[in-house]
Amino acid sequence: MKKPLFGAALHTGTAARLLAVLAAMLTLMGNAQALQLEDLQQRFAQQPVVRAHFDQLRTISGIARPLHSAGELLIARQNGLWWQQQQPFTLTLILNDSRMVQITGNQPPEVITAEGNPQMFRFNHLLRALFQADRAVLEQNFTLQFTDRGQDNWQLILIPKASPLDKLFSAITLTGQTYLEHIQLDDKQGDRTAITFSQQRTEPKFLSHDEQQRFIQ
């Protein structure tokens, strides 16, 4: 196996954390008006709720056609992240500061708490740093390259520099205009995942009753 121990072990739990990081960035980039990372970060504070649709394409070496999946996500500063893949099968992830729940098909929910397994919550401080627009913490984990591509288009390339992220990804590229529109993850092994966001909605700024229920598991 060429995968290092913790590469192999980076499972959905850790992944969900990363997902949350990126979801947070999605919020962060929302409504970007000025093309400075700091400006984008400041704007984030005014976005308590973001809803979006996503399409994901995973290209794996040795597999003839890319794997396509799609679903909805919801980020609320008070409640955390709700990420639901709806196609080709249903997979729901609910994450907040203290616990993570994953529901696959009709399997019983898998719950991991920060107290019971802090390792699974390694990236939480990173997530929180993002919520607090803490560029310093972001820079501890990644080398940042922010590019203004004109006409409100921007690109942020994150090169992981700390273990175990650097063992998994060679680069994470975010691009957007008013909102974050695209994330591309380049694996160390040459595989690639592209996530495209659409139908971003920031209004209403509070959760409906139905949306609140999604976080209760």
Add this chain to the structure above:
Amino acid sequence: MTNNSVLFSKFYLRCAAAWLAICLGLLLTLAVMLPRTHINSSVLALLPRQAMGPVAPEIYDGFMQRLDRQLVWMVSPAPGQGLQPVTDWAQRLATVSGMGAVKGPMTDAQQRQWGEFYFQHRNAMLDAATRARLSQGGDAQADWIMTQLYSAFAGVGGGELRHDPLLLMRGSQIALQQSAGRLTLENGWLMSRDAQGRQWYLLHGELAASSYDMRSAHRVVTQLATLQRQLEARWPGTQVLSRGTLFYSDRAGQQAKHDLSTLGLATVIGVLLLVGLVFRSLLPLACCALSVAVGALAGTVACLLLFGELHLMTLVMSISIVGISADYTLYYLTERLVHGRQNSPMASLRKVLPALLAALATTVAAYLIMVLAPFPGLRQLAVFAATGLSAACLTVICWYPLLVRRLPVRPVPALPVIRAWLTAWRHRKSVRYGIPLAMMLFIISGLMQLRVSDDIAELQAMPQDIHRQEQQITLLSGQGLDQKWFVVTGDNEEQTLQRMERLAPALAEAQGKGWLREYRLPPLASLARQNQDRVLLAQAAPTVIARLRAVGVDTVTPDLNPMTVTPAAWRESVVSEGWRLLWLSLPGGQSAVLIPVSGVTHSQALNHLAQTQPGVGWVDRKTDFDRLFAAYRHKLGALLLVSLAAIALSFIARQGWRQGLLSLAPTVLSLGAGLSALAWGGHALNLFSMLALVLVMGIGINYSLFFANPRGTPTTSMLAVTLAVMTTSLTLGMLVFSHTQAISSFGMVLCSGIFAAYILSPLALPTAQGNDL
């Protein structure tokens, strides 16, 4: 020697020579055994074997000795120091003599080996979650594989799919990571973060097996303290936490040593002064030392022969034997001191012999009753006391008539006082009835406030600094020293593993019921389970492959060959790191696995659970202790009553109803007085105070029998008993000042008990021949 042949019969001289030969033999045996002697200082070793349920003593001992050798450190470098203080500490640890292996970081090569072992044995090392999915059929496993495959961050690549399309290795690694507790792997080191975000790196060390005795343990602790100071000076701000049984046992050992050296000095000076003043000769002291030394020699050899080891507690208690066997010497020497002019040494011996033998027989019987108590420490003590006392008594009988011919003869010191005291006991009702009545009042008032406690924690004051570090490490690592385990045993490794697998569902159920928070099962399957798993894999594989094909993964074929893992191969590999400690194999093929359990809320239910499973034992050291301390305190109390009854019978049989009961009265009252003093002193009754009562009984018997001896002279007996009680107070009484709670309450009961026995002993004086004072 012509003089001797006149004074002593040939038979007697032969006896003396034979005893000399025996003593030399004992000395030789000790010299041979001493280098291999194991002095056990763990209080836990005082526990009865039964505490382990069906677990064999070799396994219990094997595990406990191994666990007691483990040391854990957590090092937190100050910000900006990087990992250097951690590697520095690892290097320093390696220089400690007596330290076995010190586990540093896991190298890249080791991490690779780890991955390779799991990959090469993936079909045989399924985790519980994967097994559960497979047993539902291929679809459940396929569903899970799909979630991994579609996840942007799980990182399933083409390579992994080709080599391990069932993602078995991924499953086992996730399971391992979930059981890792609070520790993460950071640059090869196990690391945890505290609430303030500081990083703590874990290091593990094991003491070399041969170096686990008190002196070298202290050497190791001292070296570690020095190294820690050096490290903290070299890396300011770096913090080190330590944990291990070693630190507790060393602290206890040092305390005991300190107690013994200070109290021992007081004892020696006191006894020296007392004997010197009374006898005006150092010969009695030499005699006392000789009989005591012979007694200790015989006791030690007997314990080593019978038990293969000596407990530190037994050694401490053997001070009591020192005190008691000196009684015999003093009784004979007092006889010589007073009547040395009228009687020959042999005549004196004949005069005291009935009392000596009766006292010895009764005391030895009283001690031997303790052999019935299934506490290893008590049994050692019983054997030590019985053999030691017999040997000391034989020394008095066989040698002292030969040795005492130079002893100065002088009248009884303070004779008028003694005579007045004894006359008062005979003729003054206020003394004869008043003192026992007053004693009874004291006893009743004390007994009414007597508190009983079997809490082991009260016996040993927890050293706060050591305890605090232990708690911090438990918090940081998530791995506690709960001292609670299931022990699974089997006739061979396969049986052990199969039993463990049968236990596993019961553990999960217990966890569901909240009886325990966590348990750690070694990730190794029996051969039977490995075969079952392979059947499951073969059944599930076609479905999984079909599902993978459906999404375009069409070039993969899982390898379904057996990838058998034997326990031996597992133990030798890098993947059993951290688990090996919990696995024990005996030369006979018997083996055992320790399953640590934490967060126990219902120890009794877990104990019951263990009893329903073959070859499974539940070990909860603290609770076992408390429960068994209570049980055996009761048992010892009952034994005490039984031996009292036996003594009463023997007294009545030899002395008749009236005199027999009168001889018994001082003993009974002294027991009550011991308890009462304990209560007034604010201590609770526990096993150790009960133990002291057994000794009080033995000593009380001595005093009564010295007085009841029809051939004896009462004033001489009184002098002998006075000297005896003073020496005993100087030896055993010193234990009151011990810093170890268990020993000091022992000393308190003993001291007050023997003092009461001393005050009341003239009660046993035969009234018939009343004029011979």
